[in-house]
Amino acid sequence: MSKKKYDLIIIGAGPAGMMASIYASRYGIKHLVIGGIPGGLVTQTHKIGNWLGTESISGMEFVQKAEQHVKSYQTEILNNLVKKIKKDKSSGFEIFLENQEKKETKAIIFAVGTKHRCLEVPGEKELLGKGVSYCATCDGFFYRNKTVAVIGGSDSAVSAALYLADIVQEVYLIYRKEKLRAENFWVEAAEKNPKIKIIYQTKVKKIIGESKVESLELDNQFENLTQIKVEGVFIEIGAVPAVELVEEIGVELDDEGYIKINSDGSTNISGIWSAGDITTGSNKFKQIITASAEGAVAAQSVQKFLKK
Amino acid sequence: MSKKKYDLIIIGAGPAGMMASIYASRYGIKHLVIGGIPGGLVTQTHKIGNWLGTESISGMEFVQKAEQHVKSYQTEILNNLVKKIKKDKSSGFEIFLENQEKKETKAIIFAVGTKHRCLEVPGEKELLGKGVSYCATCDGFFYRNKTVAVIGGSDSAVSAALYLADIVQEVYLIYRKEKLRAENFWVEAAEKNPKIKIIYQTKVKKIIGESKVESLELDNQFENLTQIKVEGVFIEIGAVPAVELVEEIGVELDDEGYIKINSDGSTNISGIWSAGDITTGSNKFKQIITASAEGAVAAQSVQKFLKK
Numbered sequence: 369m370s371k372k373k374y375d376l377i378i379i380g381a382g383p384a385g386m387m388a389s390i391y392a393s394r395y396g397i398k399h400l401v402i403g404g405i406p407g408g409l410v411t412q413t414h415k416i417g418n419w420l421g422t423e424s425i426s427g428m429e430f431v432q433k434a435e436q437h438v439k440s441y442q443t444e445i446l447n448n449l450v451k452k453i454k455k456d457k458s459s460g461f462e463i464f465l466e467n468q469e470k471k472e473t474k475a476i477i478f479a480v481g482t483k484h485r486c487l488e489v490p491g492e493k494e495l496l497g498k499g500v501s502y503c504a505t506c507d508g509f510f511y512r513n514k515t516v517a518v519i520g521g522s523d524s525a526v527s528a529a530l531y532l533a534d535i536v537q538e539v540y541l542i543y544r545k546e547k548l549r550a551e552n553f554w555v556e557a558a559e560k561n562p563k564i565k566i567i568y569q570t571k572v573k574k575i576i577g578e579s580k581v582e583s584l585e586l587d588n589q590f591e592n593l594t595q596i597k598v599e600g601v602f603i604e605i606g607a608v609p610a611v612e613l614v615e616e617i618g619v620e621l622d623d624e625g626y627i628k629i630n631s632d633g634s635t636n637i638s639g640i641w642s643a644g645d646i647t648t649g650s651n652k653f654k655q656i657i658t659a660s661a662e663g664a665v666a667a668q669s670v671q672k673f674l675k676k
Numbered sequence: 677m678s679k680k681k682y683d684l685i686i687i688g689a690g691p692a693g694m695m696a697s698i699y700a701s702r703y704g705i706k707h708l709v710i711g712g713i714p715g716g717l718v719t720q721t722h723k724i725g726n727w728l729g730t731e732s733i734s735g736m737e738f739v740q741k742a743e744q745h746v747k748s749y750q751t752e753i754l755n756n757l758v759k760k761i762k763k764d765k766s767s768g769f770e771i772f773l774e775n776q777e778k779k780e781t782k783a784i785i786f787a788v789g790t791k792h793r794c795l796e797v798p799g800e801k802e803l804l805g806k807g808v809s810y811c812a813t814c815d816g817f818f819y820r821n822k823t824v825a826v827i828g829g830s831d832s833a834v835s836a837a838l839y840l841a842d843i844v845q846e847v848y849l850i851y852r853k854e855k856l857r858a859e860n861f862w863v864e865a866a867e868k869n870p871k872i873k874i875i876y877q878t879k880v881k882k883i884i885g886e887s888k889v890e891s892l893e894l895d896n897q898f899e900n901l902t903q904i905k906v907e908g909v910f911i912e913i914g915a916v917p918a919v920e921l922v923e924e925i926g927v928e929l930d931d932e933g934y935i936k937i938n939s940d941g942s943t944n945i946s947g948i949w950s951a952g953d954i955t956t957g958s959n960k961f962k963q964i965i966t967a968s969a970e971g972a973v974a975a976q977s978v979q980k981f982l983k984k
Binding site for chain 1: 691694695698699701702703704725726727728729730731738741742744745748859860861862864939940941956957958959961963965966968969970972973976977
């Protein structure tokens with residue numbers, strides 16, 4: 369294998385990428401982390417209660433500590449986005465960044481995670497940033513004493529509703545099914561919260577507003593109306609894997625678009641490993657702990673690969 | 677399914693069992709943790725450097741924090757050992773403890789981890805506790821200013837040698853191969869440490885001593901001798917899965933004796949999940965982070981199972 373600047377480039381700086389970096393550092397692997405947002409989606413989590421040994425920590429604080437841990441080994445985290453990945457002639461890879469730079473590496477751990485799923489209703493795109501948001505932690509503050517809606521029934525949705533209830537006047541939690549699918553812990557807290565009204569078996573058909581969100585059109589009546597007035601709507605209906613970059617170089621995906629990995633984190637392309645929410649690993653349970661573990665496994669595998 | 681006291685019993689209170697418990701608590705699953713030693717082998721780790729967001733923590737402190745986290749949900753950790761697991765007539769299980777108590781449950785997460793591998797040489801059993809130890813963190817203190825040996829080349833072995841070097845006068849690190857297989861981070865530190873002498877390509881044939889360890893017989897000369905004088909010997913040559921309890925009720929193992937799990941943590945026996953170092957999961961990478969992640973996945977699967 370020809371000499372390259374890096375033995376490993378980790379694309380993605382969420383828990384999977386950061387944990388992979390720490391293991392790589394401890395193995396003495398010369399590597400670089402490239403990530404648009406250190407911490408990834410974790411930065412948008414207002415409260416983490418299930419990180420072993422830590423009863424409660426904000427997403428932002430967790431990310432700061434993780435980043436500091438990565439950097440304690442003098443590892444660089446490049447805050448940039450990758451535009452293209454190309455195989456080179458010597459079984460390595462060229463990575464092209466949005467700022468026109470090019471990086472060369474022998475191995476890649478691809479760990480960019482997922483992006484927010486869209487509701488795909490009229491008004492969603494048009495009113496994005498004008499009342500439509502995918503991140504309660506980021507934007508909740510703007511709705512102090514106002515009425516907002518959260519759409520979804522997962523941990524993210526219900527915990528977003530709870531977070532918002534501390535700030536806003538009233539939260540509608542709108543879910544298409546008859547029972548929230550979040551952890552009991554969140555469900556009970558939401559049900560007890562006087563500021564949260566849960567609307568079950570209901571879909572949002574349209575987000576209405578001229579220059580900003582004014583109301584939602586529902587497919588079911590709620591208190592005899594099919595429209596409810598809100599000034600903000602937080603869409604928390606899950607995530608889709610962000611696989612564009614690796615799809616074009618032939619990394620194999622499953623039916624739902626997740627990167628197929630083997631038990632050692634390897635993909636079908638030699639030299640490319642993957643870890644975290646973007647993979648088929650950990651039974652697709654998208655948790656900080658599972659993403660981190662996959663990062664560790666991938667780093668160990670890369671170490672074995674580089675030793676050959 | 678008939679009414680039982682518990683919906684879930686987690687056997688094993690290491691990282692896998694404790695993480696499973698935290699997830700189970702947050703799902704509202706009525707459960708009990710049974711574990712001889714809360715923290716399991718982690719209690720024997722003197723320093724953890726690869727827990728995301730925590731640059732350095734002792735094994736004992738980590739375990740205390742994890743245990744406190746588990747108990748913050750009012751979950752009981754029973755410090756007892758399981759003697760037998762039996763299927764009952766209603767597709768659940770009876771768990772018999774060494775103190776003669778019996779517990780009943782619908783589901784089990786089996787997460788007892790591994791136990792120390794023995795060297796299988798003369799003197800090892802005879803001198804156990806008289807100079808022979810499997811835990812530097814536990815027993816290192818007794819060898820202040822003495823000469824000891826550590827046997828092995830893994831992360832555990834090399835980090836044990838480093839830990840001991842702070843206490844004792846001299847440490848022989850004896851490994852059968854020509855290169856240590858620990859993380860570079862540990863290897864470099866050991867090589868730099870003036871108190872550590874690394875003896876490569878050498879096996880210990882015999883542990884010699886009357887009432888306590890006096891010397892080791894090697895299969896290769898070291899400084900022209902095949903015997904070296906030591907007062908303590910720490911055996912750190914890996915682990916074997918502790919599967920006796922589940923083997924007898926038919927849980928399927930792989931060739932190396934690890935519990936075969938599916939991606940959701942399930943075993944071949946309905947109602948029994950498994951997580952952590954004892955399983956074939958996480959590419960058999962035995963780390964706190966991988967064990968914890970497997971615990972989370974198993975708990976999620978149990979939650980889905982109980983909802984049915």
